[in-house]
Amino acid sequence: MPTVLTESVTKPVSNSVVAARPWVVPILQCRECGKGLKLAQAASPKQPDHTQDLQCTACAYSVPVVRGIPRFVRTDDYVSSFSFEWTRFSTTQLDSARGWTQSEERFQESFDFPLSELKDKWILDVGCGMGRFAEIAAKHGAHVVGIDLSYAVEVASTNLARWPNAQVIQGDARRLPFFPESFDIIYSLGVLHHTPDPRGAFEGLLPFLKPGGKISITLYSKYNRVYVASTNAWRRLTTRLPNKAVYGLSHLSIPLYHLYRIPVLGFLGKAFWPICMHPDPEWRLLDTFDCYSPKYQNFYDHPEVYRWFREAGLQDIAVLEPAISYIGRKA
Ligand SMILES: C[S@@+](CC[C@H](N)C(=O)[O-])C[C@H]1O[C@@H](n2cnc3c(N)ncnc32)[C@H](O)[C@@H]1O
Ligand SMILES: [Zn+2]
Incomplete structure (x- = not known):
């Protein structure tokens, strides 16, 4: 059952983030008319933490910003299991909370270059969960935007609060609220196989990559x-x-x-x-x-995912260690 924002599951872990980062606004696009958005004081606050709106500069489109998180969706749709999961396991896999580097090591395996090269890049973390990988990208100096459909965004935003170069958004990977070609790197680790149409969702990410930018994904393996x-x-x-x-x-x-x-x-x-x-x-x-628990769960083999990358026109396609992981470059 999808949960709406006003219910108790959405209570913040802490109130440490209260406003959206201004640097993210120029890449946000109105999904009604295609023009830009601007940050404004909330016109008619629906709850105490609703302090801002993102309003279209040309039409009446507007989305609330609640606890510093722009809300491009009104419910968690088919991912209520993930709202439940990340609310309970908010720091289990978070390196900074656990005092280990397991998530950083796993994150490095998703790239064919050192993480130090993420510095100053614009990065989109699709299906960011509670933000364990966005934390590493932020630590390496990227402008990182984490987007998730679930209320994991509440804990992700808190986990990333100390990083002014990180912004969390609640939205749907299949309907991204960005201008085309906004990101140098898009990654989506362990996410697309939980969508109803994983290949369609993958192809839908590519317009948001800059020419020459890289996309990295991990999907469940069907080999076992x-x-x-x-x-x-x-x-x-x-x-x-x-x-x-x-x-x-x-x-x-x-x-x-x-x-x-x-x-x-x-x-x-x-x-x-x-x-x-x-x-x-x-x-x-x-x-x-x-x-x-997840509603959707699909498994893949190498020929199929390689075909997604090749038929999407990606170049320098490389298979990476965590099964099934691929990275490719937009021409
Ligand atoms: C298994 S978790 C992975 C989280 C994170 N990438 C990690 O590895 O820690 C999958 C995440 O994908 C998110 N997700 C599933 N479908 C989505 C969609 N259409 N748009 C955005 N996020 C989605 C879920 O809410 C969930 O947080
Ligand atoms: Zn508009």
């Missing part, structure tokens, strides 16, 4: 056929359950991990009911919930 068959079978049930029930069931991953490390028993257990096997129990719980 037992895992795919088993999770798909379970998901026929779990995607019909309330998020709280799937969350409860996912707690089994905490003790099962130890059982699944026993040879033979583990092999059979993982085939019957796959769980995330991360050594950190909180991460394990998060990723097990992440596997069984």
Whole structure:
């Protein structure tokens, strides 16, 4: 069930961000008439944290900015499981909170150049979740815009509050509110396979890339056929359950991990009911919930994703380590 902004799930983790970053405004485009937007004081505030509006400079189009986050959608549509997930696991994978570099190492694997080259680039993080990768891009000096359809934006904005070069937007990757050719780099890690039309969503990102800019994506791999068959079978049930029930069931991953490390028993257990096997129990719980709760979940192989890139006219296409990951350059 989609949730609207006024409900309690949207309560901020903290109020540390109160206004949109002015530097993001020049790349925002009115989706009614195609002209630019401007920031203004909220004309008719609907709640205490609604302090600004983004108004079209030419027509009556306007979107609220609530807690510093422009809201280009009115609900979280089909991603309510992610609103639930990132509200509960707001810092589980956040390097700065955990005092480790796991997300930074994973982020580096999504590029065929060092992260230091992100400095001063305009970057779009599509499906930013709670902002773990945007944090790394910001740390490396990029202007990074994180967009997500879910109320993960509440925690992402808080997680990124200390970075004046980061801006979070609540919006739909399939209807981006930017002028064409706004970004040097677009990345979308673990997101497009959760949309109803992943290839269409991928192709829809390309107009927003500058000529010569790079796009990097990661999708779920279909090569572990037992895992795919088993999770798909379970998901026929779990995607019909309330998020709280799937969350409860996912707690089994905490003790099962130890059982699944026993040879033979583990092999059979993982085939019957796959769980995330991360050594950190909180991460394990998060990723097990992440596997069984999203409404849409698709799996891919290399020839198919390579074809997306080739047929979109991308150049310098490279396959990267995390399956299935590709990067390409716009001609
Ligand atoms: C598995 S999470 C990945 C989050 C982040 N990229 C990471 O790896 O930590 C997938 C995210 O994609 C977002 N998402 C799914 N469909 C979307 C859409 N159409 N537009 C924007 N975000 C979307 C979900 O809300 C969710 O936060
Ligand atoms: Zn307009």
